[in-house]
Amino acid sequence: MATSESPKLEQKTESAAERSAGHWLERLDQWCHQVGDQLNPILVKETRQSLKSRQFIFTFFSLLAAALAWTVVGSLSRMPQIYSTPSAPTLLLGYYAVLAIPMLMVVPLAAYRSLEVEIDDGTFELLSISTLSPWQIVLGKLASSLLQILLYFVVLLPCMSYAYSLRGVDLTEMALMISAVLGSAVLLTILALFMAPLTRSRTGRTLTLLATVIALLSATTGISFLMSDLIQNGNPFLERQLFLVVAVCVSTGIALGHLLLTATAAQLTPESENRSTAIRRSLLLLSSTIVFASALATLTVYPSRSRPYLLFSQEEILFGTSIASWVLWTITGGMMVAESSLLTPRVRRDLPGSIISRTFSTWLTPGPVTGQIFVSMNAVILVIWHGHGLKWLASQVLETNAYNSVSRKIDSIDELNSTFAAYLLITLLLNRWLCSMIRRKQNIRVEVGIASLIAITLMMVLIPYSIGLHFNEFRPYSYSTWQISNWFWTLAAISEGEDVGSTPLYVKSIACMCLFGTLLFNAKLTRPTRTALPKRVAEESKKSRQPEGDNDIFGTDPKEFNAAQPPMDRGDSIE
Secondary structure, eight states: OHHHHHHHHHHHHHHHHHHHHHHHHHHHHHHHHHHHHHSOHHHHHHHHHHHHSHHHHHHHHHHHHHHHHHHHHHHHHTTTGGGTSOOHHHHHHHHHHHHHHIIIIIHHHHHHHHHHHHHHTTHHHHHHTSSOOHHHHHHHHHHHHHHHHHHHHHHHHHHHHHHHTTSSSOHHHHHHHHHHHHHHHHHHHHHHHHHTTSOOSHHHHHHHHHHHHHHHHHHHHHHHHHHHHHHHHOOOOOHHHHHHHHHHHHHHHHHHHHHHHHHHHHHTSOTTSOOSHHHHHHHHHHHHHHHHHHHHHHHHOOOOSSOOOOSSOHHHHHHHHHHHHHHHHHHHHHHHTTSOSOOOHHHHHTSOOSHHHHHHHGGGSSSHHHHHHHHHHHHHHHHHIIIIIHHHHHHHHSOHHHHHHHHHHHHHHHHHHHHHHHHHHHHHHHHHHHHHHHHHHSOOOTTHHHHHHHHHHHHHHHHHHHHHHHHTTTOOOOOOGGGTTOHHHHHHHHHTTOOOTTHHHHHHHHHHHHHHHHHHHOHHHHSOOOOOOOHHHHHHHHHHHSOHHHHOGGGSOHHHHHHHSOOOOTTOOOO
């Protein structure tokens, strides 16, 4: 009896284990379905299409074949020294080349084509009338590309581990290379998505595609040179410099990526809605990141007795951060002053209502005047920060000798920053006037503001210089106050330490008058009034926020539904 019952018990236990395993798999499958339903539908659609596309299949298997081939060829080429000498740099160079092509070139171009095809085929209009927001569309495209990047990286990860085991590469160098490639791939994909909806014409799309390919090739070439130098020569940074580089690259990459994504979503947003506020907030984030880089450089990068040599000097970092700030606000300011001054009723409904919110948030609303004041205020804040904020921060943390060194470097670029900011304020006012005159004849895009800004700055340089050449019989002459509008000569003379007299003071005075004149004579544009929400729109929005069961007749009680219906006469007919 015992022998006959034991097989039955074993069969029962096996069947119970199979049922429990099957039940666990069913629950996992149901959970995956629930999570998949809650994900972005654009992500689901793009992932299914991309993983079944010929481009992904060809690239994926080409990557596998190239990795296998280089593993065999690279290992055999290092024989028999591979057992005694470090061989990791040689293998890593090949693995980087295999990984960089799909991650830095193929994936961004595929993301560009994915969004461009939606616009070109007209399917984007169907997406725009759905419940999906532009942010969901852009993030769905980006998430699908990130999934491909992770798949390519996972394929090469065992190969990189094999190369690391051959010695010759530090773990820090491996981490820097991997993080640099991944971060660059994400940023280039975001850049490609940003370039896709820039223009809707066929000629414009061709030029945009050409510009995207050139940008990707240039970025891939520059990153490849940096990575090859890192792999062959090792980590060139000191401990403080490495912390500065990693912190600045991560923060700047996040801020720049957010700005490009915000601008991409704004291009997909209808013109009747507010597209400027989100971009201006993202610009504040990027500008704050540059300020953070200058503060971190002031506190970390300074020569000491133990480490007198630095890869880059503190003055170069401060000068570079100031140039980055002014380039950012010059380009964006030229586009902001080219915006239309007409605000739609939908935009006016979301304007700040209280006095405090209008004081601090009005400059984020669309419009050329608010854009000019927004850029001007940020320029003033940057001048104060570079001239006084960095000194105060250095005095609180650094020692006396280090503080004196930092103070001298800050003073050397203070006059240059303040004079450039003054020229920027004057140029933005002239650019706003020119764009408003052009807009009276025809409706223009904000990119026209950059072209008009370039024309104004060239005229400010060429006209006084040509007049000076004429009066000096076309012979070289020295700088004078008559070249006050020649911003290029004035800034070059200040940077070289030449005597420019009272020209910077005159330029700053004119800039202050331009700023206060804009605030004084444009009261309606600088302080727009808020429009009340119509009653009908409020009722419709309230109905749209109600649960589906509240408006569904099948979700109500049948007795309540029948009681709410009017009595039907016998003569009525039901069709």
